[in-house]
Amino acid sequence: MASPPSSSSSSPSSSSSPPAHLMELPRKILIGERVVSQLGAFVKSLGGESKVAVITGRIVKKRAGSACKSSLAKAKLKGRWYTVSDASMDTVNRLYSRIREHDPDFVIGFGGGRSVDVAKMTAFRLERPFLSVPTSASHDGISSPFVSVRGTDKPHSIKANTPIGVLADTRLLAQAPPRLLAGGCGDLVAKITAVRDWELARDETGEYFGSYAANLAYMSAKIILDESEKLKRKDMHSVRTIVEALISAGVAACIAGSSRPCSGSEHLFSHALEYVAGSNECGLHGERVGLGTIMMAKLHGLDWELVARTLENMGAPTSARQIGITDEQVVSALVKAQSLRPDRYTILSKVKLDREKAYELARSARVIVG
Template identity: 55%
Template sequence: MELPRQIVVGEKNIGQVGEFLRSLSNPRKVSIISGKNVKKIIGKEIGQSLKNAKISAVWHLARSNEVKETITIQKKVKSTKSDIIIGLGGGRSVDIAKLCAFNLRKQFVSIPTSASHDGIASPFVSVRGEKPHSLVATAPLGVFVDLDIIKKAPKKLLASGCGDLMAKVTAVHDWELGRDKVGEYYGRYSANLASMSAEILIESAENFSKKGIDVRVIVEALISAGVASCIAGSSRPCSG
């Protein structure tokens, strides 16, 4: 069972990412896989934080999550001999970093800039080849979230995250069906954790309508769902 060692969810704390990495494993060099726009918006602040922590960084820009692109980036990351591989951005960058870390046997840190799915804390990745498919990679050593950045992401991404959480209801029932019909392994704890992630959102819906969306609730629920898949050792509690 591989679980995140440290999870930080804060507000306007992106400038503390260097300290966070130091507390995790004291790296000398990191590779940051990100998108062009994300680097443009927060790259300077992250770079300064890493510099203050005496951590050198190499940036790798991801254009897609296709297999060819992942292989190209992986070769570049390998040549840097980085201690940690960071996925900074949305699903594409986080997934590529996760897969590269797994293949290169390096530590992986997730720094999401949107809350669109539970992959920010799970060991699973989605890649595109001839057909899209999901692979098991590595769970993040740490997850670092700046809620201020998440709030500035397009609203449709947050809506996607809510949809992903709601899907846990049917995913868990689907898993129960597999247990009852074909004798598949069923992990009650991880199933309950995934279900709770959806229940938290459902219970918060009325409050959201009155006081506005609490992004922290959604982010923490997505992280919990990702951890549920780590505990289960499969994507069953989150994807059925």
Template identity: 40%
Template sequence: MNTEFEDSRGIDKCMVETYSNRRKMSLISRVVDIPLFLHIESECIEKIGDILSQNNLLFKNVLLLSGDTTFKAAGRRVVDILTGLGKSVDVMRIPDSTIETAERVRASIKDSNYNVVIGVGGGKVIDVGKYASNLEGINFISIPTTVANDGICSPVSVISYKKEKRSIITKTPIGVIADLSIIKDAPIRMIRAGIGDLLSNISAVKDWELAREIKGDNFDEFACLLSSRAAESVLISDSNDILSLEFLNKLVGSLTLSGISMGIAGSSKPASGAEHKFSHALDVISKNPALHGEQTSLGLIIATYLRGDDWERFVSIFGHWGIPTKAKELNISKEEVVKALIFAPKTRPDRYTILEHIKINEKKAIEAAEKTGVI
């Protein structure tokens, strides 16, 4: 008994000394910006009232952003539910994601007493909503009707300025409500693009690792782990039906994690590398740019080849799910692909990728695009 008593006193003394030492040190912590709530299921739009009340979001004045098609698909229903709960809802139609449209939304927020902005629609609607609400300091809720990219929950808005797309750091939405019954009804091309954008994370993380090794770039292990695991969860999926609710649930969840990884990193680096530079270059060069996720799919194949990794694996997986692997499938010419690869480093000169590492030129661009079958 005496021994036990002495041992416990020793432990108590040690604990007191440890706590005392802790008080002399400043605690190191990290603030991570993630949504307050996330709901991914069929018919969850019908639960929007319960979702808001459960999270103590008692706002009265709502600005709802939507497109013409997406308003019919989901926006009208959201308005009906919110007005039925006694909330005042104004609707603004979003035709594009230009700076002019984004500034009009911002001006509307500034001139009114809105408590929250809700974006019901695709990438353009959500990007405009994140941009305007962030600058005016009010909360934004994302209700995606398509999942063509990871913008549904990222702290980044892609805004067109003078016909050039620019990625602008904003803020992660306070909540995401992804109704799978609505997303399932979107064109399948959008879902395929979302898969392509997500899987490009694998390439982006490798580029950031390269930038750390060669340039001493600050590297966020946690953000990259989240980004990679999000992509791999879909990559290893054995589903043959990308319209199944099980697959869509996994895809939306993974795209959400991809967006959160950017918030953790304070940068788009965990989800944007050479393949995204290639897509941004195509937006500038191509006469008929394809969907962002479709273009990053091609960029992923080429970037993987340039690293000497297994690019054929992605060609096989994309083919299995009907995702384009050839430029001609997207009405993009051979010349545009080559020019885009050469121009790509200029889209983000501060971001070191495999393109800069190998000093991409016309000869290397043609070889990579031809060997992979992209052209």
């Protein structure tokens, strides 16, 4: 596939002292079957005192809310529940206004990616500690400080605060729709090209490169690439492996102090596709990122066919039509991608795709039929 990240560089500035940055890591991570029953005690162990705000989705609340409520009550924690239906700054602003009136000492994100991202951003604005309780393994945001919410002035993930803790109930996670787990695998394989982009930025521009964070992210991707034949069964062992890899990738971003080890040109493609096709019309985050990884791996000269086989094994899409995206939208997204974040040097900064090159890349990687 690709060699592990190297700390060496031919860049003349690579010998200079790396910049200072703050590392915020989760204090505790609890993972296992039925651990949601320990939620109240877990919150207490992290400093929760009396009042918590629980941000969730309607379906998750109906499916698993009773166990969560029971555990909080057992720990003598008063919980107020807030349901969300999207991940936007409008939703964050409304929640902020409602929640601050009750002055909770803790915020819990209980649900899928939208609930976790909205809760994380709301906790950041409230200046309260945040606990991540994911019910789907769809992306690495469950343990990282980064969020994807619509309506900001940034067409990419933005930084909030790292979760103070993560509680991952593997039985709840295994009950999520299989498509979400497949999407998580798309977000994991992306670390291969994200790390390679980071190495490229180090070598071409002298950007700081954290070899430990890069290797941690690379390892999170490689376990999916190496074991997809086993993991495609999606049994409890598979779910736990994927969730642990996602948590590990999120921690890599915490250590790096940026999303660099986890997000590169493949994520820029995903964000551009949202812009071109509409955020509700272009599949899940991990599905878009997976398609981007296939193409960016090809640009980097990596084994893009292994990436595609891995995604196929895990039930993730390998072509645009599988998520309702047209050839034209893929080409437009490839051309636009780097302009969304010109400060982040990637393979797209070096190659500079025009429409003809973008079409040929997507066609040769079989992301579009052509």
